[in-house]
Amino acid sequence: MKPIRKHFDAQPSFPFAFTFKDRKTLQRELPDHLHDWFELVYVYSGEGTFFIDRTIYDMNKGDLFIIPGNTIHRAFPDKEDPVTSTALFFHPMLLDRISLGESFSYMACFEQSRMSHRFKMECSSVLQQSIERALDEVESELRAAQAGYRHAIVLHVEQLLLAVNREIGGERKRKAGSAFIGPSWMKDSLLYIDQHFTEAISLSKLSQMASVSPAHFSRVFKQSTGMNVTAFITVKRIVKAKELLIEKDDTIAVLAEACGFESMPYFHRVFKQIVGMTPSAYRHRS
Structure with missing residues (x-):
């Protein structure tokens, strides 16, 4: 999803x-x-x-x-x-x-x-x-x-x-509201994805790092985030692409590659699906 x-x-x-x-x-x-x-x-x-x-x-x-x-x-x-x-x-x-x-x-x-x-x-x-x-x-x-x-x-x-x-x-600092709910391996996996989402990340690699089966990892990940691993990584890449389109003057192809996309047609397609407009239109609007 x-x-x-x-x-x-x-x-x-x-x-x-x-x-x-x-x-x-x-x-x-x-x-x-x-x-x-x-x-x-x-x-x-x-x-x-x-x-x-x-x-x-x-x-x-x-x-x-x-x-x-x-x-x-x-x-x-x-x-x-x-x-x-x-x-x-x-x-x-x-x-x-x-x-x-x-x-x-x-x-x-x-x-x-x-x-x-x-x-x-x-x-x-x-x-x-x-x-x-x-x-x-x-x-x-x-x-x-x-x-x-x-x-x-x-x-x-x-x-x-x-x-x-x-x-x-003020004196009342934000309480420990960041306490993670769920298994520790899920916390570690989400952090790993956040730090490496521009790289190739597979379900098998993540489940191996978490020491759980791919099926169990996939099920808990979907229950916790509402998305499967592939969709989640894609969204992280699109969020980064939106940021770079505003901040950088590089070509869209260069930025897409920097975000982990190997195919320009695929990048354009998922960008429009998620953002509602093409990368060039988003850059122009912003």
Whole structure:
């Protein structure tokens, strides 16, 4: 299974989407998905697991998941006690502001998550109240849609991110929310893939390194991530290709090879399947 592209209907002038207090079930949860927008997921109740990038997390009341753009992720709600959560999606341009003479950035928490590969924050009771209050206000503004409601929503999002960044940077450091759920060999395998995805990696090699049978490895990997090994590696390569298309001036063929693709037709085909446009169109748009 390849991840789907989450589609946002928001207008370009207001790159924002919101899902409020949604009760997740396995039937209603999206497959693995990938998008350019940044995402916050706050858990009100219920249980489940959340696969993000290369880590599997528990989902519990008061957890906040901070997901940068172009990060593969999928939630697995518990069958008996499914998660109720709010998801907030936005493009960074929503928060474009002058610096005001400070180095502070609302997006700092996303950058820290990306750099540390730690996407879960176990919120203090005070922060939980701040987050829930801000999300309630966003829902109220969206529902009423009075004059200036978009400006009000941006202010509430900024207020939420300010509280999150202050908690991360203050005395209450982020708790060990990165604790991996699952067998240690799965953690090691995901880390190995993350560090070597541009190379040739086979199921037989991974299962041998993990000291389990290929069938067992494949089954647990699919249960944990929602994808088979080949699809997962392909997605990691596409994410890297998107990054290089923006940052580098090399030809698309050179970048595709650098990401581990040996066939240009195959690269173009899977890039369009996952991203929704050709590599050249993505580079031009960005």
